[in-house]
Amino acid sequence: MKIHEYQAKELFKKFGMLVPEGDVATTPEQVGQIADKIGKPVMVKSQVHVGGRGKAGGIKYAENAHAAWEISKQIFGMDIKGCTVRKVLVTEAVDIASESYIGIIIDRAAKKPVIMVSPAGGVDIEEVAAKTPEKIFKMHVDPMLGLQNYQALTLGSFLFKDMKMARLAADFIKKLYITFMHVDGSLAEVNPLITTPDGQMWAIDAKINIDDNGLFRRPEIEAMRDPEEEDKYETQAKNAGLSFVKLDGSIGCIVNGAGLAMATMDTVKHFGAEPANFLDIGGSSNPEKVVNAMNIILADPNVKAILFNIFGGITRCDDVANGIVTAVKQLNPPVPIVVRLTGTNEEAGREILQEVDITATSSMEEVVKRAIELAA
Ligand code: GDP
Ligand code: MN
Numbered sequence: 001m002k003i004h005e006y007q008a009k010e011l012f013k014k015f016g017m018l019v020p021e022g023d024v025a026t027t028p029e030q031v032g033q034i035a036d037k038i039g040k041p042v043m044v045k046s047q048v049h050v051g052g053r054g055k056a057g058g059i060k061y062a063e064n065a066h067a068a069w070e071i072s073k074q075i076f077g078m079d080i081k082g083c084t085v086r087k088v089l090v091t092e093a094v095d096i097a098s099e100s101y102i103g104i105i106i107d108r109a110a111k112k113p114v115i116m117v118s119p120a121g122g123v124d125i126e127e128v129a130a131k132t133p134e135k136i137f138k139m140h141v142d143p144m145l146g147l148q149n150y151q152a153l154t155l156g157s158f159l160f161k162d163m164k165m166a167r168l169a170a171d172f173i174k175k176l177y178i179t180f181m182h183v184d185g186s187l188a189e190v191n192p193l194i195t196t197p198d199g200q201m202w203a204i205d206a207k208i209n210i211d212d213n214g215l216f217r218r219p220e221i222e223a224m225r226d227p228e229e230e231d232k233y234e235t236q237a238k239n240a241g242l243s244f245v246k247l248d249g250s251i252g253c254i255v256n257g258a259g260l261a262m263a264t265m266d267t268v269k270h271f272g273a274e275p276a277n278f279l280d281i282g283g284s285s286n287p288e289k290v291v292n293a294m295n296i297i298l299a300d301p302n303v304k305a306i307l308f309n310i311f312g313g314i315t316r317c318d319d320v321a322n323g324i325v326t327a328v329k330q331l332n333p334p335v336p337i338v339v340r341l342t343g344t345n346e347e348a349g350r351e352i353l354q355e356v357d358i359t360a361t362s363s364m365e366e367v368v369k370r371a372i373e374l375a376a
Contacts (some may be wrong), residue, residue: 001210002049003224006089008188008206015179017172018202022091028076034090035062041093043204044072048083049229051207052118052124052192056080061093086228099192100159101125101136102173104180112140113180115147115173119130119154148178168201169193183221184214224314233296240292242281249274250304250375252297252335254290256315264309267364268310273372276303283314289331290323298333304375305336310366314345321349321360328356336374340367 009019021038021135024047025031035042042065046058053059058080062068068090078085099122107114118136120128128135137158141147149170156170157163174191180188187209194204215222227235238246243258251268258280264277277297281289297303310320324339339360341349350360361367 001212001215001221001225002229003208003210003221004047004049004087004226004229004247005045005206006047007085007224008208009089009203010199011179011183011208012175012203012206015175017175017179018200019206019320020092020094020202020204022089024087024089025072026087028069028072031072031088031090032065035065035068035294038090038092042068043089043091043093044068044075045089045091045282046075046078046085047078047089048085049087049226050081053080058085068319083229093205094136094194094204095196096192096204097197098195100169100194101128101189101191102155102159102169102176102193103187103189103191104177104185105187107140111141113177114138114140115151115155115177117159117169117173119159121194125189125191132209143181145360146181147174149174152177165195165199165201172201172203175201179208183208184211184218185209186211192200233299237279237292237296240289240291240296242279242289242296244280244293244296245278246300247277248276248302249276250302251371252279252300252306253309254279254281254293254297254301254306254322255309256283256311260309260311264307264364264368267368268307268372271368271372273375276300281315281320283342287319287323287326290320291327293329294324294331294333297333298331303335305338305371306333306373307367308337308341309367310339310341310343310349312341312346314344315351316345317341317343318345318352321352324358325352325356328358336371338367338371 012019023034041063046053060071062071101118101121103116104113108363113228116138120135152170152174155165155173159169160166189207190203191205195201251273253264253275255264261278261280268275341360342362353360
């Protein structure tokens with residue numbers, strides 16, 4: 001799950017990191033009031049779940065409250081990489097002497113968090129990694145031991161030659177690590193971490209992504225969810241108990257089990273086509289899930305064929321077949337449907353599918369090839 005900059009900054013503040021004073025607004029009038037309260041020049045910052053807002057014109061400086069009110073009228077409603085701006089953060093504008101980058105992600109291969117720092121902050125870190133990798137320093141942390149002081153100081157020293165500043169940065173990194181662990185983060189990033197001409201250090205941008213699998217034990221983080229920012233169909237799928245990720249291809253995939261769903265996507269790609277989605281209907285085989293799944297997939301205009309790949313175990317092929325029959329009758333899909341059934345109650349499932357003139361195969365290769373043919 002993603003959260004907004006203003007929410008990430010609330011967490012930063014809670015864990016002792018310095019962030020400029022500010023508040024979130026949904027109307028130009030509120031922007032004016034907040035700026036008035038701050039009583040200094042402000043930044044008006046669009047709150048959307050994408051990066052690069054500055055470059056896209058979604059972050060503007062305003063000299064005073066009136067200017068902030070005026071400029072926010074341009075920012076509200078702006079489209080940034082497909083996201084509409086509905087909220088802005090109004091925050092004290094600070095003088096910048098230097099911009100650095102600090103970030104933490106999980107290194108899955110190492111099974112550890114990895115902290116990355118770079119003195120080339122304020123710009124796209126992927127670009128720094130591609131063009132000047134020597135400007136990025138990485139360090140893994142053993143999650144059982146936590147981040148050690150010497151590690152934090154090593155990272156801080158990579159950013160600043162001045163010992164006082166290196167210590168300030170080390171302190172920031174330690175707090176960011178604690179925040180990251182506390183929220184079950186998959187990413188925590190400050191870009192830029194800035195210094196002011198009088199030697200203070202502030203986070204002026206903040207990004208935190210949460211591992212969805214940790215959310216059940218973090219109700220206060222779950223409460224930060226902004227449904228308006230999330231993909232409508234992914235939300236619908238979640239509410240229907242399905243794991244769904246939208247992709248850009250033309251083969252709609254409905255599969256039971258995450259591993260089989262991945263294998264199905266790989267096979268689609270192997271035979272030269274692109275999957276339209278990842279969708280796992282899960283282990284149980286409630287026919288209603290199939291109807292919901294089909295509904296969600298059919299909402300995507302790119303879908304040219306629907307491919308069912310069902311490996312019956314706990315999931316029963318006849319239940320899935322009943323779901324397919326109901327869905328076909330109810331939704332009258334405008335695209336061809338191909339089905340592979342194998343395992344528990346396979347024969348019964350095949351028979352049920354006759355009702356809607358679908359002949360199920362038991363070969364995965366065959367069904368994938370057929371879906372691609374029909375979608376062409
Ligand atoms: P992003 O473009 O989505 O990463 O948004 P940021 O919050 O990182 O802002 C983009 C850039 O705007 C920063 O790298 C800064 O250069 C600039 N910026 C943001 N806040 C301030 C501020 O308070 N003062 C100044 N001088 N520049 C700022
Ligand atoms: Mn940034």
